[in-house]
Amino acid sequence: MTNIVIRSVLVYLLLLAAMRFMGKRQIGEMQMTEFITMIMLSELAILPVTDTDIPLLQGIVPLAVISSAEVVFSFFESRSVRFLRFMSGNPIILLDSGGYIEKNLRMTRISREDVEAQIRTSGYAGPDEVEKVILERTGKMSVLPKRESGEVNDA
């Protein structure tokens, strides 16, 4: 039991260090690579905590490698638009000038109701008040008002 407690603390501190190293402050704004990294880190980190038969290094090494890979990928994403598009895709326009783009809605499996809910959340009554709704790489929807509305809101 003592080993489990010590391992828990060690793994927790290592995870904190990994998050700090990756530099993510807004966990809600994750790109695809970051989301995958978070899932893998949480699964890998807990293994040596719950199973003392596994050497601690078998949790630490993958944690270090995945964190480092995420830093490398995000570095190239910040330097190359082409690489960013390859890794995380492009923002997708769901609504333009009041009209839904059905092909994009089907491709993203997002319904009109979802889009309208996001429009209302952004403070607009309906699609008629909105210029564009864009599905960003992070999976969030941005609502851009018509020019006469005078405000720009991000989702």
Next chain:
Amino acid sequence: MRNFIAAVVIILVVAGAVVLNAAHIKSACGELDSLLAAGEYRKALEKWERERPYMAFFIRDGEIDAADLHLRELELARSRNDRDGEQEHLAGARDALIEMINYESVSLGSIFCVPFRR
């Protein structure tokens, strides 16, 4: 930029360490297996006792304990002239060593398949 360089260094160091570690473990297990095959049980046990602390950092406790048990029992079986026990523990020790070698080996089988365990 600093974090990027640190990340690249970490990846390279880990890759190098993994390769060296795999080579060392496979070499050590290979030597142990050769000693067992030659009937040098005492020497094999002494070498195992030198290598075990290092291997314990990288190999599951269950596998370390299995090899440890068979190697110790092997020496005891020989001293008691227990032929059956000697054969059993010799096979067990060699299987355990082969398991460790396979654990450090990279192949399509080791990546995609669960290793066969007796």
